[in-house]
Amino acid sequence: MTMATALEPQFQKWHSRTSSSAGVLAALMGDSRRLFAHQFFVMADSYFHSGFYPSIFDSKKPGEELDLKEESHQKQEGTKQHEEETSFLGAPKDLFDRFGRNFYPTTHTHLHGGNEREMLPWLKLSAELDPHEIDPYLAASYWLRTSLNNPGEAERFLREGLDANPDSFEILLELGRINFYNRKNSRVARNIFELALKKWHHREAAGGKPDPIVCAEILGEIVRTDREQGNLKQQLADMEELLKVAPGKGSLQSQIDELKAKLAESQTNH
Amino acid sequence: MSSVTSRNPDANNVFAIAGVVIKEMYRRKDFYVLFALIVVITLILGSVSFFNDDRIVRYVKDGCLLLIWLCSLVIAITTAARQIPAERESRTIYPLLAKPVGRGEFVAGKFLGCWLACGVSLLAFYFFFGLIAASREHTLPFLAYFQAIWLHWMCLSIVVALVILGSVVFTAPSSNATISFIVVLGIMFAGGHLNGIAIQMRGFSGGLVYGIYYALPHLEWYDVRELIIHNWGSIDWLAWGGASIYAILYSGMLLACAWMVFRRRTFVL
Numbered sequence: 001m002t003m004a005t006a007l008e009p010q011f012q013k014w015h016s017r018t019s020s021s022a023g024v025l026a027a028l029m030g031d032s033r034r035l036f037a038h039q040f041f042v043m044a045d046s047y048f049h050s051g052f053y054p055s056i057f058d059s060k061k062p063g064e065e066l067d068l069k070e071e072s073h074q075k076q077e078g079t080k081q082h083e084e085e086t087s088f089l090g091a092p093k094d095l096f097d098r099f100g101r102n103f104y105p106t107t108h109t110h111l112h113g114g115n116e117r118e119m120l121p122w123l124k125l126s127a128e129l130d131p132h133e134i135d136p137y138l139a140a141s142y143w144l145r146t147s148l149n150n151p152g153e154a155e156r157f158l159r160e161g162l163d164a165n166p167d168s169f170e171i172l173l174e175l176g177r178i179n180f181y182n183r184k185n186s187r188v189a190r191n192i193f194e195l196a197l198k199k200w201h202h203r204e205a206a207g208g209k210p211d212p213i214v215c216a217e218i219l220g221e222i223v224r225t226d227r228e229q230g231n232l233k234q235q236l237a238d239m240e241e242l243l244k245v246a247p248g249k250g251s252l253q254s255q256i257d258e259l260k261a262k263l264a265e266s267q268t269n270h
Numbered sequence: 271m272s273s274v275t276s277r278n279p280d281a282n283n284v285f286a287i288a289g290v291v292i293k294e295m296y297r298r299k300d301f302y303v304l305f306a307l308i309v310v311i312t313l314i315l316g317s318v319s320f321f322n323d324d325r326i327v328r329y330v331k332d333g334c335l336l337l338i339w340l341c342s343l344v345i346a347i348t349t350a351a352r353q354i355p356a357e358r359e360s361r362t363i364y365p366l367l368a369k370p371v372g373r374g375e376f377v378a379g380k381f382l383g384c385w386l387a388c389g390v391s392l393l394a395f396y397f398f399f400g401l402i403a404a405s406r407e408h409t410l411p412f413l414a415y416f417q418a419i420w421l422h423w424m425c426l427s428i429v430v431a432l433v434i435l436g437s438v439v440f441t442a443p444s445s446n447a448t449i450s451f452i453v454v455l456g457i458m459f460a461g462g463h464l465n466g467i468a469i470q471m472r473g474f475s476g477g478l479v480y481g482i483y484y485a486l487p488h489l490e491w492y493d494v495r496e497l498i499i500h501n502w503g504s505i506d507w508l509a510w511g512g513a514s515i516y517a518i519l520y521s522g523m524l525l526a527c528a529w530m531v532f533r534r535r536t537f538v539l
Contacts, residue, residue, distance in 0.1 A: 047328060051496035057463035093465045096488060101435055102509035103421075103491045105502055118328040121320045145319065153321040 029129070037130030044068055044122035044139065052105040054088040068119070068139050116143040127161065134168050137161030141174045151182035167203065169210070172196035173218050180225060190225040193218055216245045232263055283371045284379040291383020292390070295349060301391055304341040308395060311337055312402055324396055327406035328499050334402060335495045336528045338395045339422070343454060345391050346426045350433035351447040354532075380526055381434055388426040392419055413504040416473050418494050421510065423512045424517035425492030431524035432487070438532045454489065462490040 030041070045068040046053040089106060092098035111118060123140040126133065137158055144154035155178050161171045173196045180189035197218045203210045219242040226235035239256050246252050293299060312334040322324055357363040367376065396419050404410045432453070434448040464483035468476045491513050494505065 047500075050500035050502070055463065057460070057466055091467065096484065097462075097465060098490050099509065100488065100510065102506055103494050103513070104496050105500065117321075117323050117326050119325060120323065121318075121329045126319050140321075148323075150321065150323070153323075157321070 026064055033129040034133075036127045036260060037128075037136075040122045040126035041068075041133070041136055041139075042066070044119040044126065044136070047119045047122060048111050048116075050105055050109055050111065052108055058088040060245060069135050102119060112147070114147060115148045119143065124157075127157075131161070131164035134161060134165055134170055138170055138174055141178070145178050145182050151178045152179055154182075159185070164193065167199055169196040169199040169218065170214060173214065173221065179226075180221065186225040186228040188230070190222060193222045193225065197222070211245070212245050216247065219245065232259065232266070235259065236263060280300055280372070280375050282296065283375045284382055287366075287371070287376060287379025288383035288386060291349070291353065291380060292387050295345075295387040295390070300345060300348065301394075301449050304344060305391075305394060305398075308334065308337045308341055309398060312398070317340075318407075322497060325406065327403065331399070331403055331499045332495070334399050335498065338392075338399060339493065339495070342388060342392060342395065342426060343429065343451070346384065346388045346429045347447050347450050347454070349387055350430045351437055351443040351450065351516050353380045353434070355441075355443045355446075374529045377434060377438075377525060377529050377532055381430055384430045384434070385423075385427050389428065392423055392426075396422075407501075411501065411503070412496060414502075416496050417505050417510050421492040421494055421505075421513060424514050425489050427517050427521040428487045428489060428524070431521040431528070435524050435528040435531070436455075438528050444535065449485045457489045458493060461486050476487065488516070492517070496521065503539065 033169055035233070045066045047070045057141050089101075092101065106176045120140055120143070123136040127136040127140070137160070141154040141158050141241065144150045144157070155175065158175050158235055162175070165171060172192055176189045176192035176196060178186045181194060183189075197215070199217060200210050200215050219238060223235055223242060226232075226238055236256065238253065239259065242254065243249055298330055312330065315333045316330045320332045324502055354363070357366065367373065371379075396415065400410060400415060429450070431447060436450055437443065440446040440449070461483070464486070468479035468483060470476075496502070497505065
């Protein structure tokens with residue numbers, strides 16, 4: 001009885017340490033798994049470009065995002081900027097360099113037509129090694145729900161990510177998109193988007209400096225659900241919220257004005 | 271009769287020595303163990319399911335090709351590194367050189383045997399790779415695979431020649447094999463980027479690094495795994511031919527150096 005009383009707190013401490021989602025890999029590799037997690041995410045980006053990828057010897061501009069991350073965040077960049085980022089090879093430096101370019105990929109392409117599945121193993125491994133890094137969850141989910149038409153697997157993977165990162169508004173945004181675009185369930189989607197927005201504000205209030213573009217994306221999706229549900233008053237309120245954070249306000253303001261006119265007209269008719 | 275046998279005595283000696291090397295390879299366990307390793311690891315990789323999608327194949331190809339390259343380098347380097355020292359230790363080199371077998375024929379025979387043995391290994395490895403890739407992709411880009419196998423074999427000709435040169439320079443086969451591994455892997459990893467490093471350096475040191483860049487064998491040309499994994503199609507035949515000629519010339523140069531060192535070596539009973 002005395003032994004049980006003495007050992008019980010130790011057992012509880014040990015049990016909670018081993019029941020983390022990282023499992024065997026975390027126990028074996030410790031914190032070095034985060035390095036490998038990032039490297040596997042880079043491998044996924046390399047696969048996205050079918051092997052056309054800078055090595056550690058090729059210079060990369062600081063602050064440059066991985067293409068895979070930008071695609072899954074649905075950020076659109078100009079063609080010129082994209083070409084500049086991908087010209088890491090430059091002109092051949094000498095005859096041997098020119099000749100050697102026959103033996104490795106030298107054209108910038110992105111996987112398409114269902115071949116995006118080839119990135120999935122690396123994204124899965126990256127998430128396994130560092131469950132607190134959310135980019136692998138977002139990238140895998142984006143491709144699973146869009147090109148690969150597999151929203152079920154996307155949702156399952158995102159929920160794993162949510163278990164490891166319960167305060168992640170990015171994962172909630174992606175989860176909401178599955179419900180809105182794939183399952184056509186705007187009501188559930190809106191609830192998830194609302195939760196994501198709440199998490200975003202919570203992080204901002206705590207001094208976390210969350211990305212305002214993500215807030216704009218969440219509000220944009222909320223506006224789409226309102227449009228889908230035909231809730232014009234709520235849509236107007238949400239669009240006015242969106243106007244405060246949206247980067248491009250011109251077209252949004254005109255849409256708000258149109259909606260106000262429409263609402264005024266419908267009230268007049270009533 | 272004597273005119274028939276004396277017509278190509280040098281070639282006969284070379285092929286005879288090469289034949290012994292090849293027979294030694296399939297009597298030893300190295301090849302079978304490495305082949306089994308490739309098969310087991312590749313099948314394990316292929317058995318893992320990601321998101322219930324059984325059409326994912328590139329990571330399996332990637333893993334299999336990496337194993338093939340590593341195992342082929344092990345076979346090439348260990349086989350070549352032990353040839354001349356083993357003959358010396360077992361004292362069979364004395365009757366061999368006492369016969370009308372010149373030192374050049376001896377070196378050429380050892381090189382040819384090791385290189386052909388590597389070729390046989392590659393055929394087996396790539397056959398398995400082709401089976402795995404075709405079973406998932408339901409297609410077999412024969413031309414691209416043929417070019418890849420040929421270039422891989424050409425690369426091993428340079429490696430074998432380098433190791434044979436090492437075996438007449440270094441005394442112990444273990445040190446020769448270790449140094450050869452480090453040099454070969456270093457060249458494959460960084461050799462193609464030395465020009466970029468040299469450009470960033472100034473003066474004499476930049477020129478020296480650029481000189482090393484040109485002098486080193488460009489083994490990275492022969493590693494076309496990215497083209498195979500990501501289905502980029504076949505390589506330009508002129509480039510393929512150019513790389514083959516480069517390998518033949520470079521191997522020839524290394525073997526000539528090995529012969530020049532070897533013919534000055536005296537063997538004492």
